[in-house]
Amino acid sequence: MTSPRDINSGTLNVIFMSVCFLFLFSADGTLQNMLKIIISSIHDDNKDFQVDGFNVLALIYLSFGLSLWLGPSAVNIIGLRTSMTVASLFFTLNNISLVFEKEWLLYGAAVIGGVGAGLLWTAEGKYLVLSSEPNLVSQNIGIFWTFYSSSSFLGNIFTYYKLQGKEYIEQESRTLIICFLSTLSALATILFAFLRPIKKNTTQINQLKQINPCKELKKTWRVFTTKEMLVLSIVFLYTGLQQAFNSGIYSPCIGFTLQFVNRAKELVPLSGILVGVGQILGGCWQMLQVHLSKLSCSRRIIITSGIMAHLLSFGLVYINIPSSAVFGNTSDEAIVKSNIYLALFCSLLLGFGDGCLNTQNFSIIAEIFPEESAQSCALYKFIKAVFVAVGFSVSSYLNLHCQLKSLALMAISALISFIYIDINVVKSHNKMNKT
Structure with a gap:
């Protein structure tokens, strides 16, 4: 019979992971929302810069969709905590690539970001299920989605105040916004590295090992x-x-x-x-x-x-x-x-x-x-x-x-x-x- 301490431990795992997602998607969601505008402003400064923001986003999601098929195998090999940490690192690299304003780097980083998303969401679902007792799955999903849905505020609020009254986003503002958002995702990467190990549930783990x-x-x-x-x-x-x-x-x-x-x-x-x-x-x-x-x-x-x-x-x-x-x-x-x-x-x-x-x-x-x-x-x-x-x-x-x-x-x-x-x-x- 599960003790209250065990239930609290699993819920604490979910809350900690949710905080990591809050920081990570405060950066990623804001940058995705701003990407076309930022890349357009880079083009205004450098007419030779031919990257299209929508194509970068398309590449990220195409890479994400394809990586979902390999995600489960990769997560099983390197583990849940490592998968989410590496994925968050990939997100951070994708974000910071904008600072350098190089075409090849943006497209390459987009592929890496998409692969990271495939790893992240595969590991997230598995970590949440293994951390939750059957009677607490709905509660823990609700906790996670509350944090995740709130991620649109932090990065966008900072960006809003930074862009007030601006008709044009100059390089200094772009760099500051990108560095701030990259700092948020880097913080998420550090937090993911300290995710608590899951209390082993022999039945669930055996079932996962039997997957062909x-x-x-x-x-x-x-x-x-x-x-x-x-x-x-x-x-x-x-x-x-x-x-x-x-x-x-x-x-x-x-x-x-x-x-x-x-x-x-x-x-x-x-x-x-x-x-x-x-x-x-x-x-x-x-x-x-x-x-x-x-x-x-x-x-x-x-x-x-x-x-x-x-x-x-x-x-x-x-x-x-x-x-x-x-x-x-x-x-x-x-x-x-x-x-x-x-x-x-x-x-x-x-x-x-x-x-x-x-x-x-x-x-x-x-x-x-x-x-x-x-x-x-x-x-x-x-x-x-x-x-x-x-x-x-x-x-x-x-x-x-x-x-x-x-x-x-x-x-x-x-x-x-x-x-x-x-x-x-x-x-x-x-x-x-x-x-």
Whole structure:
């Protein structure tokens, strides 16, 4: 029987790891939000500098998606604490590479950062599960996501104050911001190195040792070819595209809108903060599912509210931000006079929809594939990461209004697909209960 001391020890592990993630993603999330703006300002100083910020982000996520397939094997070989420490170091190297303003270094560091993300998220899930007693898994997941969701504040707040009143981000400001964010991720690396070892759970560890990589790949393929997973792939595809838009495309569009005059650049981190607030609110909306657990449509209510928030935000962005803003600084006028408060409200809506999507995706996966949770979650992360990369890649070529139209169509398709699968899940459960 587990003693209170053991439970507290496991929860303490999760809290310590969550603090590490808080510092790491305070840096990484802020930099991703600012990357297009920072790289554009480097180009303003050096016309020979030909790096595109969206292509760098696409490379990071493509590398991340591919590394997810090798992540479990690597983590098993080098261990959980070492995996997260090395991954955090890779994040730090990726961040600090911006200081040197070298094209080859930025692209090389992007690949390293993506590999680090694959290692990090694989090790995080395993560490959290092994640190949690079965009756405390939900509690510990809640603790982790609370810290993780709060990571959008620290780095963005510092950047916001640093950019106040600036129409242009000069090298001194760029360097200071990058060094501050790199310091946060370096601190996370040091903290990861001091992660507490897990109290050995013989049963869980034996189960993990018995995993055969080849059998797991075959099992993953079987899960992918099920009708439910193929239909849900449309939802996961949209989740990736919208994540690219709200995490690294929309905020720079605000910063490139010169109709906001000398406030444009400072609005970028402020937008990132409000996206984070929206994500927290979307995660809190998950609590509604507990109160509506007796209703078969609880998931549909939450996912519909998230998609509706996205569709509203797409419409408002369409009329409030000029179509050319996705490519760089523009003095073009939007359909209506560009409004700062409307732009920031859209950031909040985008974050809220993202929070709804992510919580309900995990919810429906857990219900449909209870025996294949590892495989289904891996497929979800892989599909999402690949289409985050696609979202960033096309942003170098498609204007903002074309992107918004495409996102709106995909949002409607994702909503229909999710509702279709959710109705079938409820029907199958009702049949099982009757029998």
